[in-house]
Amino acid sequence: MSLQKILVPIAAMIVFGLLWELLVWANGWPNYVMASPSDLPPAYAKYWNLFLVMGWQTLWRTVVGLVVAIIFGVLVGMVMGFSRVMRDALYPLLVGFNAVPKATVVPIVALLFVGAHDFNTVLIAFMISFFPIAVSVSIGLSTLEPEYRDILRSLGASQTTIFWKIALPKTLPEFFGALKVAVTLAFIGTNLMEIVSPHGRGLGALFDSGKTNSDYPLMFAVLIALALMGILLYYVVVALEKVFAGWAERTPG
Template sequence: MKLTRRARDHIKSAACIVALFVAWELACVAFRISPIVLPRPTAVISTLIVQMPALWPHILQTLATTMLGFLLGTLIGVALGAFVGVSRSAYNTAYPLLVGFSSIPKVAVVPIFVLWFGSGTVPAVLTAMTTCIFPIVVNVATGLATTEPEMEDVLKALGASRRQVLWNVSLPRAMPYFFASLKVAVTLAFVGTVLSETVAANRGIGTVMMMATASFDVPLVFAGLFALALLGILLYVVFAGIEQRVCGWATRKQDLAVA
């Protein structure tokens, strides 16, 4: 039976994950670790399955909030990235400001959003949005700004306008950078959403985790973490698939069959 290299990589990754959970389970049993300190993975998975009917509305709330913030962040990030990438003066002016803004811990801006808009969904959406803007701006600007000067010179010598160079060369070159940033940004958006939910929300996985922490229900806290991890992996895989479809020409083929 022939397996592709990608299939073999997936099998190895799955085996490593299973081995990690087995080691976790054995460590909890061997060292008699209290469930309040570190619950067994079997207990966490059992809690996740049993509590799924109650968790599902909160999962959907977190997912919807994250995707809305991610969509807004993508639109703003692409606009800023295009503005910064096509203009050297804009790059020199805006980039230090973007770096400074991205260096501010997002937990510090959540109280400001709550002060402006009150507790609820809006601060979570804004936190997710601000968390995912920076990687999109950086990657889009980098993709647009790193077009080879020689290629631009050749196209201009052939009579191409700057708009034609941007449309036919710079934008296609920026697409791999853009989709790579989306995979990072969507996971960061989850971080921003849950961060805000733990501070100022009445629905969402972050809220459930805070309530579980207050009642010392540690397996439920870890079940929330598992749910977040699964959502993050799912969205990462979705955007990786879109990237492969749109920008497959920019990556090396890894689907060669091997014995």
């Protein structure tokens, strides 16, 4: 069973790689039009030290951005979930903020905090990923059935007790659902900043230098490395979800 869980996705990836290779081969594309999977190992071999250094830069800034997004998102979600007035006040602002394409915010942030590259990258990763978290927490809290509250309130429990014993655990499944979306968003945020700002850090910068030098295999190698990091972080979230909200999973059938 668990072996199958590992083998099936790996087989799917191999099939995907083969189809990609076939597509490039069938069209006779040279690798400056589209690189094929067989171009990737040489690219990794050539730049492995850059991949390690820059991959780490991308990873830690994404994770920090995500952690800030979780803290901020949960706080905003709590405020909106518990207070009708705050929900009415903040919702339009949040939706408007989320609707602004972050690609347009990148140059503004870059000019606002010139040179603070790590800070800027974390900031964009945070800004792009906190929205789903805030919304899910606020919905989870505001849709708590009143009977749940009444059961504890009738015993004289405080609001804090109700939050810790009922509201928080009940919101966890929604929270993890949003976190899975936020992980991929945070990577987009980090890379937006890395590609645009001229500091040469992170996988985004490596991608940019591949573009400047017309090194297509390098560009594709960066994309694949980003995909792998995204998968890694996603499964970290899945593991956390199993630990903290495993009860919400129903056995199928």
